[in-house]
Amino acid sequence: MDGLVKKIQQWISPNRSKVYIISLSTHSGLNAAKGKLFCMQISRADVADLIYFMAIARHRSFSRAAIELGVSASALSHALKGLETRLGVRLLNRTTKSVTPTAAGEELVQSVLQPFDTIEGALESLNRYRDTPTGRIRINAAVEAANLLLAPVMPAFMDRYPDIEIDIVASNRMIDVTDAGFDAGIRYGGTVPEDMVARRLSADIRWVIAASPDYLERYGTPEHPDDLLHHRCISNRLGDDRIYRWELERDGETYQITVPGSVTVNQAETGLVAVLGGAGLMYFPEPLVAPYVKDGRLRLVLTEWSPLEAGFHIYYSSRRQLPTGLRLLIEFLQEARPLGL
Incomplete structure (x- = not known):
């Protein structure tokens, strides 16, 4: 050559x-x-x-x-x-x-x-010569990805690959995962850096607005996106510190709304606890609130306006060899499909 x-x-x-x-x-x-x-x-x-x-x-x-x-x-x-x-x-x-x-x-x-x-x-x-793969991988994952995608499969993954160590850092802050010493990052598809190799790990995710029955009984149920301006809402802070504008769409009509409210959180899980207590309305990835909707502790509103967005993707540098442990984790997630694929 x-x-x-x-x-x-x-x-x-x-x-x-x-x-x-x-x-x-x-x-x-x-x-x-x-x-x-x-x-x-x-x-x-x-x-x-x-x-x-x-x-x-x-x-x-x-x-x-x-x-x-x-x-x-x-x-x-x-x-x-x-x-x-x-x-x-x-x-x-x-x-x-x-x-x-x-x-x-x-x-x-x-x-x-x-x-x-x-x-x-x-x-x-050398891992390909071993009966049991070994190694340590570090993943920087969005908090929702860590909770909804990674945590559910860890018991089975550990049973199959007992000698692979996984260090998961759950954070919504956008960083350069390579410079920070991580083998890969996991984010929603629309936020993956363009210079990285990206692989889909989940189906697209629907985003919904949820509130507790007590809140809706006290303040009423919004029937149109404009009604949100008259409700108590919990705002979402993104990983780059911007306040997220709730995105709603129906039959080609779209809304981006800066919602009113005195509470802002940078993790949906924190807002979820507040919403369960009746603090107001909040915009969530549907898998996060699905169990609470099923048992009646939360209700969805404006469901006909719920958009479907890109699901979770794992991404890593194209300039470095893919660690065996990371390859096996990706294959395992795509096989297990905890959020569909």
Whole structure:
């Protein structure tokens, strides 16, 4: 294959105290192949500390990196100081409010990122030789996706793949999942970043307006979207901090309404508790309120205006190898179909 081919191999020396990183650079052509071999010997401590440093630089935080790595923040701080001392270069600027790479630190990040990704991919590929897949995957999921899509299938997934660890962070805030150290994100289809590979995990979801019977008895039932302007409504704050305008449609007629109300929540689950208590009307994904509608604790209003929107999609970077655990989770969700597909 024409062009530059880089392969990174890692092994431990017999005395288990050294790691060798071998970089093979080969230019292939019609007549000959020329290559250069570069071998660098580094200590195992340096490799471990480089992994720590990369996590800190990615998160811009000792505490968040510590959570990802499963160690204490103080252990990370100690390791980084040791690495900086051995290298003789400051890698991070640290203040009480921020952690940012220095120029040297940023250069180091860019230099070791690809080799580390290659090593990680090589180790990940060994899963196909194991009887039971192993690994750890980190998912950043919208709160509704975590509750409605992931949590219900976890018992069966754990039984089938007992050696795969899953770290689920439920948050509606939009982030760059790759930069934040996640293997994938799960969001509603219309909010998936365009530069990511996206795969559908659920059927389209209907959005509904619900209230408790007590509230409707006290304040009446809205018969038209304009009636919402005269009701107590609980507003939805989106992951980008915008207040959501309720979207309603019927026979080609659409409404986008900024509803009145003194309460705003950034998670539908929080609003659900308030609505069950009679606080007012709120706009929900139908699967979230379906059990409460079934048992009579909630009622739907303006159902003929309920729009059908894109369901949940999982997305991940196209530039990195898909971890085996993530692939198996996607296949499992598409097989189990907790929200239909």
